[in-house]
Structures are given as structure tokens and as C-alpha cells.
Amino acid sequence: MKKLNVGVIGLGARGYSMLPLLCGMENINIVSVCDMYHDRTEAGAALVSGSYGRPVAAYDDWHELIASKPDAVLVMSGWESHVEISIEAMRSGIPVGCEVGGAYTVDDCFRLVSAQRETGVPFMLLENCCYGRYEMMVMNMVSLGLFGEIVSCEGGYRHDLRTEILYGEKNRHYRLNNYLSRNCENYPTHDLGPIAQVLGINRGNSFVSLTSFASKSAGLNDYARLHSTVPEKLRDAAFAQGDVVKTVIRCSGGQLVTLTLDTTLPRPYSRGFTVQGTRGMYCEDGNYIYLDRDHDETMHFDWPKRWNNAEGYLKEYDHPVWRKFLEDGVRGGHGGMDYLVYNEFAVCLLEGRPFPITVEDAACWMAVTPLSEISIKEGRTVPFPVFR
């Protein structure tokens, strides 16, 4: 089988942990790895060469990796370098698979789109949550009309990251600086990606305007004061980031999208994926489906019977991509989503097919971060840019 020779840029928590999965994929061949921290470059190279049983090129400078001309690059660095690296790769003729994260400026989103349009080099945002099993089943059910006309979608990135943000004296994580200096919806794509696909954004529908609201910041300081593992200097640090950020996006099709960022308070993980139409709904919290077709009003108050009933719809409505995947045997992290998104990237490039997630999609989803920052700072609704 033909393999895609890829260079992997960024070997932090995400990049390094994906190497074993990538090494095991039959259509991907890692030819080079890179990180700005030499210790990470060495560790990544050792892992890949150990897995393949042969040496792999290793760089501390991503410019050199791009100059070495792999078939494609996977950009898995910190949020702040995604756009810069992606643009240089495209300008060098190297197709890009870019990991997720919000943008820093709206201008960066425009630059990303321009670089892709001007070069014609393929770019895909590697949003694994677009490949979640229930997200895909819901997309399938929406396209079959089972939920009727879609009216409202909700999602969130609700993940207690206090330990990660405040970790140790040698914290090299880009999140810490973000939480100290910015107040915004800093991680919108996990929830917004599948919602945008459900709503057909950039395919006849579009985001019109965005309004964000931030609560006070209290979670990180309280955690820091109670945990001796947190560096002294962070105990009374002034964090700019509010604990909970609510964002409401209006769509040209009349739908509302509501996003919640909630990463510095104690809570269970949830992306809160919720899709409501005139004939039915799906809700990730509780994993339930409610359809006019299958339910009646006597069930309205009957919570326990609804709990996890979405499982019962898999047999009939599991997405074709997932059916095939399960026949082949589930592989990779996050319940198979990671395998599926990298596989899609490789297959599209090897077969010359367009990516299902376009650069305009990426720009729209990533732009939520700087737009929310403006909305919160200036206390106003901001129009959504048109990335065309």
C-alpha cells in the first residue's frame, strides 16, 4: 500500500502521545520529527525509530523540517505557532494537517485562507471530534431528517484542566500564558466542529454574529492556594481568563449555537453536544435521543428510561464511516476519533480527494477565539467575518 511520508512538528503532550498510533498506521510513514525543545525532539525520534527499526530525521527547527520536503506535515505544536507553520508549509508546497486550537487574531484566519487559496496546497484542520461515534451518528440522523428542521445546537469544552494549567515549576505549556493574559473562548473547535457540520456552515448556512460573556476568574487561584504542587508565584497570580465563558452565535439559517468553555472548575468532562430540531434531539450529557417518532409526552418526566438510550440507535443509524471502522477493528486513542481523522487526512492526499474540512471551515471555527476576546473586552456583539 502506498504510504504518505509525513513530518511531525510538535512533540508535546499531543504530538508525542500520537506517535505510536501514527507509527502503526498502514498509510502513514513518519520521515521526520521536530520540536523546539531538543529533549522532546530526541524522545520523539527515539520512539519513531524504535517503532520502525530504522533512523528518522530529527530537527529542533521546524523551518528545516519543511525544507526537507516531506509529502505532508502534521502540525501538532502549541496553539500559537499553528498558523505560522501551516502558512510556511503551504508556501513551500507541502500539504498540511493541523491540530486544533483557537486562533490568536482574526487576521491570522484570513492569512491562513489566503495562503491556501493562493498556493492551492491542501490544508485540513485535524478536528478529531468530527469523527466521534455519536457526533457522526447524529450527523447521519440529521441528514436523514430524523430530527426535522434543526433549530438550536449546543456544545462545550468542559474539562477540568487546573492541574495541567498550573503544573510545576518547569511549565512549558502554552495554556498557562493564555490563562494569564487572555479572556476568551480559547478552545472552540471540539464542540463547534461537529455543530458546524450539522448546520451546514459554509455549505448554504453561515455564522452571522457572535456574543461572548465571561464569569469572574476564581477557580485557578483557589486551586493554587490549596495545592502545594503549584508554584508559589501562581497562588495569587491575576488570571485574565474567566472560569466560564458563554458564547452565542447566530446563523443565517436562524439557528442558535451556544458554546461553553469551562476548564478551571472541578467537574466531569463533557463536550455537551446537543442538537435540537422540530422532530427530535440528541444530548451528549446522558447520551440520549428523544424523537417524536419514538416517544410521547408521558415520557417527558421519565429521566431514567432515557439514560444512555442513544446506544439503542447505533444499530440502525451508526455512520457508515464507523460501521466500516468497527468491522476493521477500533484502533487509536479517544475512542477511535484520532485514527479516523489522521486516516482521512492520509487517504484524501493519497487519493487526491478534497478534505471534508476546508480551510474556510478551519478559519470560521478558529476565529471564535479572537472574536470572543473582542466581544468580552468591548461588551458587544461582533459580526462574523466572511472567509472567502
Added chain:
Amino acid sequence: MKKLNVGVIGLGARGYSMLPLLCGMENINIVSVCDMYHDRTEAGAALVSGSYGRPVAAYDDWHELIASKPDAVLVMSGWESHVEISIEAMRSGIPVGCEVGGAYTVDDCFRLVSAQRETGVPFMLLENCCYGRYEMMVMNMVSLGLFGEIVSCEGGYRHDLRTEILYGEKNRHYRLNNYLSRNCENYPTHDLGPIAQVLGINRGNSFVSLTSFASKSAGLNDYARLHSTVPEKLRDAAFAQGDVVKTVIRCSGGQLVTLTLDTTLPRPYSRGFTVQGTRGMYCEDGNYIYLDRDHDETMHFDWPKRWNNAEGYLKEYDHPVWRKFLEDGVRGGHGGMDYLVYNEFAVCLLEGRPFPITVEDAACWMAVTPLSEISIKEGRTVPFPVFR
């Protein structure tokens, strides 16, 4: 035992259905009933006199009931007459227990507060959800500091009312006109009441501003077209009310309150009561509690173990009001909430104690409706009035 002689005004779905409970209460004596529809007045009078075994005064005109000078009135009419009836009762020296519903204008809220202040006659909003068992347990846990500093609260009135709104040719329900002519958060108090109590609104904290967003209106028309029970004229009616309305309220204490109205799409019932602090949270959907004290990060992804775990906290943290209530034996509708709110009303009046829900609380909660209407219509954030 001393009884409060009350007149009941409004014998529609709510008023009529509460009569058996009220007739059975040891501190309440219904002396008169009233509805603008004579058939309802007759049915209500028959129910009460049948229960007591003696006649009861019956009026079609609420002015006459007030003029008959009961000890107090219970205002259980449609939303649109709550303020008018309450004000006339107070001006006549009759204490008022008023059922819930949003206001029609901000001015009505000011008039309600002025009437109470000028007359000194007691007024209480009968918000039964402030007496829900889990709502009260959460208030108890918040006051004990178990959730730390509160940062964000969410709630909703998520109740599929399509059948009720579109019911039959002889629809006398005030909801239909509201859905035809208004676009707003039309029923905020069930969710906002307990949240305001958790946040200490009007007790050192306050609502600062409100912003609302409405989705398109599609649910009622789709339902009407599919159901032959719905009158022909409503099939293509232009409903003003959006299916989903999101409202974000900023508090002077830095907290965010997010409300959802969602009453015209298929879905299970939920008030979505959610309270998040720096050390823990409660969520009604799933009925779970997550505390730093009791949980750790390995449980973040462990949904099934969290399902309904709030039940396990009742033993230690059930609210004293509920402990006593259960010892006495649960009575009345909606899991005891109705009994508790009417009992509180009667006990406070009989013992001369102030109501726990003040007229300023009522004005704040009810004002969300007209404020949301302005916010949606004008696409802007509106400042919250100060009712003092």
C-alpha cells in the same frame, strides 16, 4: 389550629388542579373562588364545597372577591392579570400569594414593588421550584461552602408545551397569544428563583445586565401541520416566539447566569439547574454532584458512576425544611414543592413573619421577560433595573 381564610382567583389548569391540595391543608381555609369563565367558577366552587361539606363563595369578577375581604388571596390567573390583581388586593389591604409567570412590562414590576412598599401589605411570589428537594439541598450545600465560591449558574424551562399551546378550537390559554405575539424568555422564574437564592441576589449581590438571543420559530408550525387536532388556522400562523431563547445575566458579584427557554420542540422535561463553584458543582441533568473533596481526576470521564449520585448526598445535606417535611409525610403535587410553598405563605402570614421571597425578588425575576423582549428586538444588552 388557626387557619388562613383565603380567596382563590383563577381556576384554570393551575388554579383548579391545586384546589384538592389547598382543601387538605390544615392552615388554609378557602372561603371564596373566582374565575372570569363562569363554568370554571362553578366547577371550582363545587370541588371546594364538596371537599369541605359546606358552601363556598363564588365570583366571576375578581374585584368582588377582593371586596369580600378574605385574609389573603391566592392569584392563580393567567400571566397577564397577575400584576393588576395583586396591586388591587394590596391597595385593599389583602395580602397576596401570586403564582409565577413573567411580567409584560418593566413598569409593571415597578408598580408591583411600589404598591407593596406604599401599603406595607405582604406579597409573596409562589415560586414552588424554590422548594424543590434538590434545589434546597444545593442551597444548603452552598451555604455550607461545599461548592466553594460560586461562579456560574444555569437553568432552563425546557418543557415540550406544543400540545398545550396549540390545544383545540376553544383554546383559552394565555400561552397561545404570547407565542403568537411575543419573542422573549417568557417563563423565567422556575429556573431563576432558586439560582437567585443561591447567588444572594438582593442580599449583597445583584443582576447587572441581561442579553437574550432567540432562534427561529419552527417547532409549532411543524407540529401544527402534522397534527389534525390543531385548528386549521394555526397551521401556517406566524408565531413570534423563537423555539429556543438563551439569556445571559451578569451579576455584580462576577457570576454568570445562563437561562434557556425551550418549550416548542420535542424533548424531555428539564429545568437544567446547574451550580458551579471553585470546589464543586451540582447538575440536575443526570442529578449529579462533583466535589473536589470526594472526587479526583480519574473520575472525569466516568459518567455512569456519576449518574444520580446526588441522591447519596441527601442523607447528610437534605435541607432542614425537607427533613421536617419528610418526617411529616410528603403531601401535594410536584414532589411536595406545591405544598411547601403554600405552607410557607400561610405560616408566614399566620405567625407575622416576613416572606422569604420579597416583592423585590419577584420584580427581578419577572422583569427578565420584558427585558429579554427588548434585548431580542433591539439586539443589545440591557441594564437590569434596580427595584428599590
